[in-house]
Amino acid sequence: MTDTPSRPFGHEHVFLGTQHARNERRTWAVIALTTVMMVAEIVAGSVYGSMALVADGWHMATHAAALLIAALAYVFSRRHARNRRFTFGTGKLGDLAGFASAIVLALIALLIGWESLLRFSAPVTINFNQAIVVAVIGLTVNLVCAWLLRDDDHRHGSSHAHHDHPHENAAHQHQHTDERHRDNNLRAAYLHVLADALTSVLAIFALVAGSVFGWLWLDPAIGILGSLVIARWSWGLMRDAGAVLVDYLPEVEELPEQIRSAIEVGGDEIYDLHVWQVGPGHHGAIVSLRSASPRAPTYYRELLSHLPELSHLTFEVEQA
Template structure:
């Protein structure tokens, strides 16, 4: 069903944060930068036998794929925003993209551990000077990409639900480029130590350190996005705000309350009210109007007979 087919009693289900188109453009630019640098680092790492540089290059290749997923998620959500088959719209597509990116980050960490550990078993000959130049350029590209993606990848709202306004898709893309920057820094440190102190083993060791950092970010992002996808509600403040708004009127009591995220900064609610003074559903929706996070509200009113239900 399209927006122009809606009756006066229906509404569209477009639950977005408002900056998706700009985020999509920024993500596509970063994809291009990442692909170019990825090819350069893999070629240089192979040519100069630097595990730190090679790991950074392959790391960037998976990030290019993850960033591509982020860009696809924005486009898919926009194209299908009016598709009635998506019950609560496509606001969660970006969260799904973020979850996929988290899994890719985890796989990258495992591959880096495998390759780094295998290189610790025998002495490596590394072209330090050439590899250093490529690593520095890679770091610059990663920092520029992070700036393009706009900091932490969320809008700034000044209320107690700030964390609900995170664009998980953009945040995942941002974490990917920051992870690239970290591996670039580690690669530069390893190459400098190898060049000036002869510590060739620092090259694969830095690969292991980078893997640990990336694995930690992967787990955190997976936990956050997974919670949204599973409709997990840990916002007790929002729950109490809804309860206070309803029970502050007449002798209303909440008998059932379901809250879940349906998009960036958007929540849905199913509210069951028992009362001696039943009113139309619109009355209770007006009570909840100050709770700005609620974008889709379903009200059930149960009349109370006698004192037991109070």
């Protein structure tokens, strides 16, 4: 696919997140850290006989793959942001990448669970001290990666909170404003790292308990628990990213009602309304309304100017 020149007139359809460049750089940095630690944990777990450590290493492998998908999505969406073949821009590519990484993670969760079940019937000797050291190092790397991938978009998004709502609804409004600005691509990478940190904690617990009490069965049991946690997280990401891809708005989404309350004044009536997300912090809307005194589209745009997340508006006005 080749890029095409931007439109010589009209407005641009660049609907990337406000922190797109920063998120792209940090994702590549985390890929490097994750890959190094992934190899170390898989090798150490195999040498020292720890299924929990091997599971943690393969979990890191899924993160490395998912992070690579996220990084490539950032690169592609940036390079093709002004490609006219993408009708509403490339803002949704991050959600597509998040959905893909969720599927990969679900498959690996099944593999980890299966390998852990096999260890119950064929236990192996574990070198606890070395395995614990490697697991602690892995946890440290995970925490560093989580810090690098923290999402600052929520703080940027909160600056757009609307002050014309009642004070008691401020927290509720802030929550949904944050959701509108969520970068599911970054969220996929961030939750991958957090899930891996959780697996590292479980692995350390299993190794310490095994070394003290001799509970070899606890190691594969923790592997199964980790696979269930990964699978559950995978489903959550798949659900949320998929909702954006099919233009589904949660029932708690306030944006449609905010549009109606702003437009339906002076007898004007909205008879058809479509709202969807076109990128992190960006929404599009098609508003069809009837009015006894139709105005120019610029008038209705001004009525919605207090909703900065509405990045693409189309109006159809009919005489009532």
